[in-house]
Amino acid sequence: MVWLRRTTHYLFIVVVAVNSTLLTINAGDYIFYTDWMWTSFVVFSISQSTMLAVGAIYYMLFTGVPGTATYYATIMTIYTWVAKGAWFALGYPYDFVVVPVWIPSAMLMDLSYWATRRNKHAAILIGGSLVGLSFPLFNMVNLLLVRDPLEVAFKYPRPTLPAYMTPIEPQVGKFYNSPVALGSGAGAVLTVPIAALGAKLNTWTYRWMAA
Numbered sequence: 001m002v003w004l005r006r007t008t009h010y011l012f013i014v015v016v017a018v019n020s021t022l023l024t025i026n027a028g029d030y031i032f033y034t035d036w037m038w039t040s041f042v043v044f045s046i047s048q049s050t051m052l053a054v055g056a057i058y059y060m061l062f063t064g065v066p067g068t069a070t071y072y073a074t075i076m077t078i079y080t081w082v083a084k085g086a087w088f089a090l091g092y093p094y095d096f097v098v099v100p101v102w103i104p105s106a107m108l109m110d111l112s113y114w115a116t117r118r119n120k121h122a123a124i125l126i127g128g129s130l131v132g133l134s135f136p137l138f139n140m141v142n143l144l145l146v147r148d149p150l151e152v153a154f155k156y157p158r159p160t161l162p163a164y165m166t167p168i169e170p171q172v173g174k175f176y177n178s179p180v181a182l183g184s185g186a187g188a189v190l191t192v193p194i195a196a197l198g199a200k201l202n203t204w205t206y207r208w209m210a211a
Helices: 002-027 039-063 068-089 103-115 120-144 149-155 179-210
Strands: none
Touching: 002 039, 002 068, 039 068, 039 103, 039 120, 039 179, 068 103, 103 120, 120 179
């Protein structure tokens, strides 16, 4: 039964990593970032930090080795860069899809697990909070290094979008003026229960396989 349990674990890891890549492609291109300084940035930060947390902590607790959360984030990053190549082959600029900065946040989760001597609850509480807090910070720096989202959005509109999702000029200060602070605050709150879910999924898998 050991091989079946391990196969199930690895299958779950691949599924979550692939889903995170699809989420990035569907929500992380320049059309989505047309007003990325506000609403879109916060929504994207929350979705990506929670997706990272559930898979990273599942993988880390499965192996019991600090460092596997970073390894998982690296897998997600590689998948997304490969998908970027597919968009490039369709004639879009190579930076049309913005790859989120998952790896530093995953390193913080690994660090919390290692520093607390492999304490699962500390990884959930401290690691989950650090992921939610840090991801918007790292991702904002990442976005500042790419070309103007509005310019590319208008030049390369995504053909699969319906008419009501065409790019519009962003409304400065319409909702809030600190997307990093709001994304970090909301992410820190929501990522902890999602990390707990990832840890619980690990336990459920073991029990299901032992039955």
